[in-house]
Amino acid sequence: MKGLFKSKPRTPVDIVRQTRDLIIYANRSADVRESKREDKMAELCKNIRELKSILYGNSESEPVSEACAQLTAEFFRENTLRLLITCLPKLNLEARKDATQVVANLQRQQVHSKLIASDYLEANIDLLDILIAGYENTDMALHYGAMLRECIRHQSVARYVLESQHMKKFFDYIQLPNFDIAADAAATFKELLTRHKSTVAEFLSKNYDWFFAEYNSKLLESSNYITRRQAVKLLGDILLDRSNSVVMTRYVSSRENLRILMNLLRVRYFPRMHVEDIFYLAYQKLQGTEPVTFDKISLHMESSKSIQIEAFHVFKLFAANQNKPPDIVSILVANRSKLLRLFADFKTDKEDEQFEADKAQVVKEIAGLEPRDRP
Template identity: 75%
Template sequence: MKGLFKSKPRTPAELVRQTRDLLIYIDLNGNTRDAKREDKQYHGLWQMAELSKLIRELKSILYGNNEAEPVPEACAQLTQEFFRENTLRLLITCLPKLNLEARKDATQVVANLQRQQVHSRLIASDYLEANRDILDTLIMGYENMDLALHYGAMLRECIRHQCIARYVLESEYMRKFFDFIELPNFDIASDASATFKELLTRHKSTVAEFLSKNYDWFCADFNEKLLSSATTSSQKTSYQAFGRDVTRSIKFCGYDAIC
């Protein structure tokens, strides 16, 4: 008899649409985590709990679980619906309002979606190229201690797309990575360094193009802000190793060294 009243499982597309609806609600209604349970006009706590559950379900579809591997068809449906409208933008915008576990799940969802293909296309790349300001938000996330590691992880996955890496390299924010790498918080500085290295080693032809136009200021900043400011021998050794990695990556650009 129990089976007669069991609710019908929601499809991946339905899960995304419900997630989007809740994100819109939360975005419009401020900090829902501070809502009072007794406020009949403001059901923020319920919405937040339901949103966290939905994001966890999205992650389960994309990554699988202990009982099953991801189903390609379900992943494709989820991905297509996710980028059909502004769900990615909403999720990133609302990230500060989520609890820690929901932030972790959201970060993993965004990261995985960068690798999902629909009809042999990485539609995440197309979406991000048309909405480049999202990258600005992720980059500047390094200035927020509570969100830096989440935004940093998302950003590294986004720059897997060559067009996105090119945008970041050519953006006004590129120079700020030298500041992020020197932030006093070790975890955030290390994360920024990992992103910086990914930017300068993954897409060799794009990096070569960037350095052909920006070699002088880049090397000056690298020497002045990183090597010269290193306070320990291990830190200086790390920066020198980083420079060698970048040099190997772009050696066909015609430069003998990065600094």
């Protein structure tokens, strides 16, 4: 007879609904008995873990597409995404991690061949304000940052962030003293500027003046080695993308931009590095397999040419421009002997035929320059 009274297995829809009820309870239960609250919060954390298991599968089974579709449809039907995001600070660390993975996965789930998360976020665009502001909260930054990167997979969402005042905040977030948060913000910044080509090209064309003024002064001329290195690498990725050809032509026609790139080109040693930069470099070099010693750190600092190499990939665009303004030509001519000496023994750590071909072309362009009269 016992078999007749077994509880019916919960469906994905049931779990989402119960999760929603528990989140609502958590948000309004400040004055309830502590033991009851703890039980409810434990149940909420368990539900979030189950949602994650449905979406990702587990050691015993792969995710079932029908179950994932049911879960996704119910999640966006009654604002559960908003509730979960705003409730995140009240969860324990493990539940926050699970919730982050749930929100991230939902951005990729299709219901009837449609990414319904995109429509939901367009209708609830203020959620992006909450996620971006998360970078100002040490406890929430990495969770909200991971969610944010998944949300901007949707072009409409990325466009909102690019066109908002939030973009200016990223120049400060990237330089936060907390290395993990700064690195996460840098990853989001890169995603915003590289994922949706047409939207990025439109944004850069409309916002060229303030964006590159901030980019140059706060990132390329930062006193932080890692900030400069990441910034010049990203700049190369942006300018070398065909969709940004108009922006690239404008960038390489500026003598101020050329000055900054020439300064980056001549960087060989990093005497004013931050302590965290030094140990990060040591970690990258040794990968945790050898004891960290200051001799090895110093050796790596002096031999590293990563900024120079990345700066070269941008500098070559100035040299290759067939319509160089007269002031660009005059700067290159005035510095010709120094540049040619630099490139004579300018090599990558590994053999790179493309790099050598690019360098040869740059040398040829600079060597053949003739001074022009300024208009």
